[in-house]
Amino acid sequence: MHTEIMMKAKHFFLALLLLPAVSQQPAYAEGVLMKAQPRDNAAVSNFDSQVKLWFSGNVGDRAPSLVVLDDKGNRVDNADLQLIIDDRSELSATTKPLTPGNYIVRYRVVTEDGLVVSGVSRFTIKP
16 A cells, blocks of 8 residues: 555656646747748749738837848838738838849847847848
């Protein structure tokens, strides 16, 4: 009987140790870049003068940034950044008419938790 009680106690404590791992919801990264238009490293022939980025999670409205640069480092966006906060937050800007060449998109958002998410995406306009 003593062995049976000890075995039950052992199982009970083992279950307590495993409970946090089993009961947690799946973790989703907040503010992760999910999609870009144009896609990173895309070669585009019909560019519609719009750059759009979609993020997961709780993107906040503190200091978002989206800048498009040509291969000489000149800014070619119209500084008309828009941020739509939703389940898949969208950060966008329009550009001046772009000539064939390489372009860089620099972006930055801050989640509601204060996490800074920034990065670089590249695309090419084909002749």
